[in-house]
Amino acid sequence: MSIRAIIADDESLMRSGLRLLLGAADDIEIIAEAAHGAEAIDLARELGPDLILMDIRMPVMNGLEATRTLMAQASHPEVLILTAFGTDEFVYQALRSGAAGYILKDTPPDELIHAVRAAANGTRTLSPSAVESLLGRGTTSATGLAGGGDGGAGPLGAGNPHTPDPLEPLTAREREIAEAVAQGMTNAQVARSLFVSTATVKTHLARIFYKLDVSTRVQLALLVNERR
The missing domain is CATH 3.40.50.2300 (Response regulator)
Structure with a gap:
């Protein structure tokens, strides 16, 4: 197609x-x-x-x-x-x-x-x-936002401890998935690392996008890395 x-x-x-x-x-x-x-x-x-x-x-x-x-x-x-x-x-x-x-x-x-x-x-x-x-x-890492998104390094910039946590609305599981996406992991990789199905990851991501008012994985990765 x-x-x-x-x-x-x-x-x-x-x-x-x-x-x-x-x-x-x-x-x-x-x-x-x-x-x-x-x-x-x-x-x-x-x-x-x-x-x-x-x-x-x-x-x-x-x-x-x-x-x-x-x-x-x-x-x-x-x-x-x-x-x-x-x-x-x-x-x-x-x-x-x-x-x-x-x-x-x-x-x-x-x-x-x-x-x-x-x-x-x-x-x-x-x-x-x-x-x-x-x-x-200093907002993100080269591997986390580049190319095909396989693997990823940690963020380069340190967050301001007095800045409100943008991930506050998320549950513990949703935070895990958000962090994994920010590292450049695909849905399948996240699913394997958390021992859940890909469909479950997609469902969590939809909720994460809604709660954080983002529409793409790139926006989510930037938001996660900004808080560090």
Whole structure:
């Protein structure tokens, strides 16, 4: 089954190049192009894509605002940020907005195709420079937020002891699962480590997302790591 994708970028030459590159993959279909974030939102509502490849700096509505708007909807596509800017603030805001990944425009073609496939499947993907930006900011670990999410290291930053615990609404079991997700573990890995079924993990995750008001595993991982 093909990944139905929309390209959102204000440069027509970039859109054309991405269409040719991604359209050459057997499992990726470019169904539309958008010149700004507002147009991407309208097309997403009309066409129901699996993924939007989103630039950040665009007229009318930028990619970060468009991502936040999309993620606030009950049903939404995955968003993969593709931009020339790898600053820590952009990376952080994109992930907090709910983006499934953050890739720079100088990424090799085969890696970009892999990132699109991963994001469409809900797997977070960060370019190496984006990981370095997060490390510099001290909000999370490279392994916990990079690539396919297998394994993970502990957080780098220490939390403020006077800051309210954002995980307070969670039960003990839900905290265990939230911590495991923040380490980059998949649902199957969490299930094996806690001796429960994958379906049980999914049920707990749905409750965790609701209680913490997050919509993606990346947002959850950032929230967990912020408290440390």
